[in-house]
Amino acid sequence: CDSEYSFVFLSSILHEFVHELLAGMKVLGCYQFRVTRNSNLFVDEEAVKNLRAKIQGELPQRHFGDAVRLEV
Numbered sequence: 216c217d218s219e220y221s222f223v224f225l226s227s228i229l230h231e232f233v234h235e236l237l238a239g240m241k242v243l244g245c246y247q248f249r250v251t252r253n254s255n256l257f258v259d260e261e262a263v264k265n266l267r268a269k270i271q272g273e274l275p276q277r278h279f280g281d282a283v284r285l286e287v
Contacts, residue, residue, distance in 0.1 A: 253280030
């Protein structure tokens, strides 16, 4: 490898060690998935001067919304 850095996907590490992570259980499969949640974040883009700062201020106050999509 000619690069100074090497990268490994976290999912690759989890797949490799899933049997150790779930010791004592029979693992039949290991799959990646993504859950998209409703953010319930409402920002009036027209009324805000700095949209990025407004969103950063709103994020800590929000709670996880309902799951709206599951991708496998």
